[in-house]
Amino acid sequence: MHVRRLELTDVRSYAHAAIDLEPGASVLIGQNGVGKTNLVEAMGYVATLASHRVSNDAPLVRMNAQTAVIRCAIVHEGRELLVELEIVPGKANRARLGRSPVRRARDVLGALRLVLFAPEDLSLVRGDPEQRRRFLDDLLVARQPRFAGVRADYDRVLKQRNALLRSAYLARKVAGQKRDLSTLEAWDQHLADFGAQLLQARLSLVEQLAPHLEDSYQRVSAGEGKAVMEYKATTTPGTILEVLAQVRDEEIARGTTLAGPHRDDLLLRLGELPVKGYASHGESWSYALAMRLASYTLLRSEGIEPVLVLDDVFAELDTGRRERLAELVRDAAQVLITCAVEADVPESLRGARYLVTPGEVRRD
């Protein structure tokens, strides 16, 4: 799969920009702050319907503009598909697929499979569990788009269940009343149903990803140590109802759902030590990169040939690691590399060159 053309209107720093791309390696060159990440962020948005940098959409829309439009032409197995997204902050996005509108923007998921590594990914290993859960779920969706639906349903049930628990908590606190919780059992069943699907999928994903992580880390790491990932669950897929029953009193006392995939974490270790809190900056950065590379190799091993984006990666690596990374991604269907200094990118990856200047990008 490759992106043949990306067109942006009022996205980030771009009033209007279009870039025609080719399969294989391409390098986007420009000083810091000219808008390289803005370009690849837009591509990532087409793939996941979220930015890798911000959790709300407002910053994606160019200053003083109302809506942002991303158009992306994707070539897959010889056929071209056009995805158009209109981002309207605070409202549902509008989307078109091959020029016809879709019911929900979510329906475009699966059209572009993309793995993006960016310096912000350091928060994968250093940030809170939410970031690691999202890492897993995004990868699930890239493999099987139906998980976007499962995840959305789980989140909605969770929100409703929390609202019910909170109202029970408030009723007890304010009026000393017992609030009607007769509907809790119904919410429990749905939470357990969607939760089990999500959890089962995450568990098998981690199992398949782990060997790729170990391998990728070895290629790009400076230091020693074996990269290990382990899913830390609050329940097993079959015991969600049971665990909920055990924590029910505490849930009512605290007014929130205390067990389920939304409370799980992905433990990341280097040898025996956790990465978070122990690893050096360099190790953490290599670890985050290895997680993305592992995702990439896993998708490829399943016959999905995703687009790979490496944002500002090479400047951080020494020559040996640059070459080893280049070797890993050389035969990618499409790899887009951003950098400030072209010399940092190994010769073997210097395909088409694009020069990025503020508000503009052009083929060299």
Place this chain on the structure above:
Amino acid sequence: MYEGPIQDLIDEFGRLPGIGPKSAQRLAFHVLAADATDVKRLALALTRAKEEVRFCTSCFNVAEAELCRICRDPRRRDDALCVVEEPKDVVAIERTGEFRGRYHVLGGAINPLEGIGPDQLKVRELMSRLSSGSINELILATDPNTEGEATATYLALMVKPMGITVTRLASGLPVGGDLEYADEITLGRAFEGRRKL
């Protein structure tokens, strides 16, 4: 901002569901430009609907009399009851011509985020209808979304001890559509939820 009555009218239209500020303005100026008799007829329809439309005391569908047309109809079966969220769902199911039993309109779905629980819906009334003993099958036709599904599960749990058969509408791929046009999520989930024939 306009002055006086026209702005009042725009504001009133704007309060209606699905009407944004631009549509509200268009509707208001449409009313201004219309014949006085047309406007009177509209105003009368609005006030009459509010004053004269009642809710059926048995099923809570909209009605012109104490009981709605369906509850009054002696040809309808008494042993099957179909639960829906809103009166418009009754109309939708009636259009299929598939169902000859009676209805029960809940008036919404369980939605804790909006403070709606069984007490805000016609659940107690449903239970008392079911306890009459003449109903063998309860069909749960609440919406196929998070709140509708939870409502169906809740009712199923409540009704289970009564020995009444409880059924739920099948959901999944829209019938009449081509498989290749179903989006990845819908088709993926339908595939996952496949059943044995």
